[in-house]
Amino acid sequence: MAAAVFQKKLSWTLRALMASLLLPHLFRSSMLTHSQLRRCSAAGLLPVILVLAALAAGAAVFFIFTKPRMDDEAAASGVAPVLAEPKIPAAAPSAGEKTAPAAPPPPVVTPPPAPAGFGFARPADLGKEMARSLAAADFDRAAQLAAASDPAQAAQVAAVLKKMVLDMKVKAGSEDQVEILGLVENRTRVSVPLLIPGREDSARLQLDLERDARMGWKVVAMHLPKELAAAVSAPDSAAPAPAAPGQPPAAEMRRPSLVMVDESMDPLSFASDFVRALLRHDFARARIFVDEAKVPAERLIGLCIVFEEGKYELKPAKPLIITVANPEVSWVIAQVQSTGLQQSTEFGLELQRAGVDKPWRVVGMNLSEILGSYASSAAKMGVPYTPIVSNPRGGESLALYFEYDEAALHPRAQKQLEIVAGLLKSDPNRKLKITGHADAKGAEDYNVRLSRSRAESVKSQLAALGVSAAQIVTTGLGTTQPLSPNQKSDGSDDPEGRSRNRRAEIYLDF
CATH class of the missing domain: 3.10.450 (Nuclear Transport Factor 2; Chain: A,)
Structure with missing residues (x-):
């Protein structure tokens, strides 16, 4: 504190010293000789010279004393000095001139509050x-x-x-x-x-x-x-009151x-019931929704198996999306997800009905997206491939896969065979054909015997589930119908391709 006071006094002392040295010089420089003064007086310039000298002295005093003091006070208060601009008074209106009224301030528009009790985020x-x-x-x-x-x-x-x-x-x-x-x-x-x-x-x-x-x-x-x-009250049969002049008729003013x-059941509800039956692996219930002449049983069984093994469920936000909605044709996209496979995928449904008073039926299923996603991700669960494969005779077959040089069924095949057994037992006239297959490792005659053993394993399991042996035909094809190459393009072994070939296919000849 003492140091600050000392610095301030020293500053003022230096300023006074500068003034004592500068002001005499200013006055001397502004003084005129006697002869010059007489000439200026004669010319009428003496008042002008005196005014200029006074202004110079005033400016020197302002910059040496007044302005530094103002700066010190502003620095102490933390506010910079501001020179206010002079206000120019508004010109008074002339006589007879009317003044325009001041414009009112714009109204403040506030949105109406939301009704109480609403605000559902989901x-x-x-x-x-x-x-x-x-x-x-x-x-x-x-x-x-x-x-x-x-x-x-x-x-x-x-x-x-x-x-x-x-x-x-x-x-x-x-x-x-x-x-x-x-x-x-x-x-x-x-x-x-x-x-x-x-x-x-x-x-x-x-x-x-x-x-x-x-x-x-x-x-x-x-x-x-x-x-x-x-529960819906019948519409009022009384004649509507006549409309006021210039107003539309009451029928046009009535809101829907x-x-x-x-x-009847709308396509979205119909598709929802069908997909949920598949997700519950309820094949018997799902069959009610399809036109069996257009949707083979293999597709339903295969989709049930994919849903069970992948632990799929409908996506909660948008499980189904109607993309085409006509009175007799609708297209629906079903969106599903699997936590175990860490994937989201979808499949398409085509719905038709013979008339607006007839029930909907599933006449087409586009499974390429979900089967492709499942095949690429199923290795995480140890399930090698999709259970639906193309059959050489046309259509599709159910596929059961085997370990290398094994004919014993994998535990996951149990659900597939339970569904197939239910179909066969419901109609003794139905038959199926089971073909066994092998990869290219080993001798051909050994692979033929191994493929037959695989087909017989499937038949034995179906018989244990109550299916008559007369309804089942088996054969072993060895390595003659591979699903994938057993070797890569460079001639080296392809273990992944061979694993797809170790299988038994079930063709439902219904």
């Missing part, structure tokens, strides 16, 4: 809230959810739900059974299970959802099964109802 959360509301008979809350996109219809929706639950004795299933069916027309469809008296399986209350920037997910349509058509009744 579609399934909205579906679960609907299930809870119906289970608690909270029809106002359920109607608020269903009519979020058109609150004017909330009363109508509440009346439908109340009649459905109280009069028709319909119960909502557990919220754990709420599921996302998929995507149709850029809307996410959520299924809420319903228990209808007299119906063995559960029905669906389907909600079509869209994402709202303020409200999160909201319902834009609600679908009821045809068994609940009575949020509540719809599905007279």
Whole structure:
């Protein structure tokens, strides 16, 4: 502190010394001789000279004393000195001139708050809230959810739900059974299970959802099964009131109802039931959905096996996507994932029906994507290849693979053979052909015997599952029909190719 005071005093002393040396010089330089003064006075320049001398002296005093002091004070306060610009007063309006009123400030636009109780971040959360509301008979809350996109219809929706639950004795299933069916027309469809008296399986209350920037997910349509058509009140038969002048007719002003009744199963629900049966490895249930003249049983069995071995499940966000939706033809993409294989893949379904009043059927399955993904990743589980292979006679066969120089069945073949046995036992007239195969290692006659032993192993397992031996034909083809080359292009051994050739194929001759 003392050092700072000393520096300040020293600064002022030096400034005073400079002033004492500089000011006399300025005054001397500005003084004129007597003769010069008389000439300036005669010329009228004396006042000008005096003013200039005063200005020079004032400037010297400002820069030597005043400005350094201002700088010191500004530095002490931390604020730089600012010279304010002089304000120019506005010119007064002339007489008779009207002044324009000041423009009002622009209004502050604030978005309306989101309705209370909304803000669902996930579609399934909205579906679960609907299930809870119906289970608690909270029809106002359920109607608020269903009519979020058109609150004017909330009363109508509440009346439908109340009649459905109280009069028709319909119960909502557990919220754990709420599921996302998929995507149709850029809307996410959520299924809420319903228990209808007299119906063995559960029905669906389907909600079509869209994402709202303020409200999160909201319902834009609600679908009821045809068994609940009575819950929807009949339209008012009274003639509509005449429209006001300049207004469109009342029929044009009426908004479409949020509540719809599905007279038949829609393609998204149909595809969902079919795929979920496959994921449960329920081959008998899955067969109900297909046109067996167009979708061979080998495809269903092979897909069940892929799902079981790969532990596939539907992707939770968008399990199914409708890509083509016509009254009698639909295309569906099923998206699945496997945690064990660390992959996501898909397969396609082609659906058809003979008329709008006829049931849907699966008439085509594009499995190239999922089978390719499975084949490339199955080595992580020790499963070498896809269970579906092309048959030389046309169509496809089921393939069972064997270890090197072995005829014993792998444990994973058990599920495949259980499905095949169920098919054969359901119709004693059905037959199948089993062909055994071997790789190129060893003598040809030995490989023929080994391939026959592999075919017989499959037959023995089917017999143990209750299939009549008369329904099975076996043969051994040795190395004559390899699936892959036994050698690489340079002539060296190809162990991977040989492993595909150690197999038995089942051809279902139905």
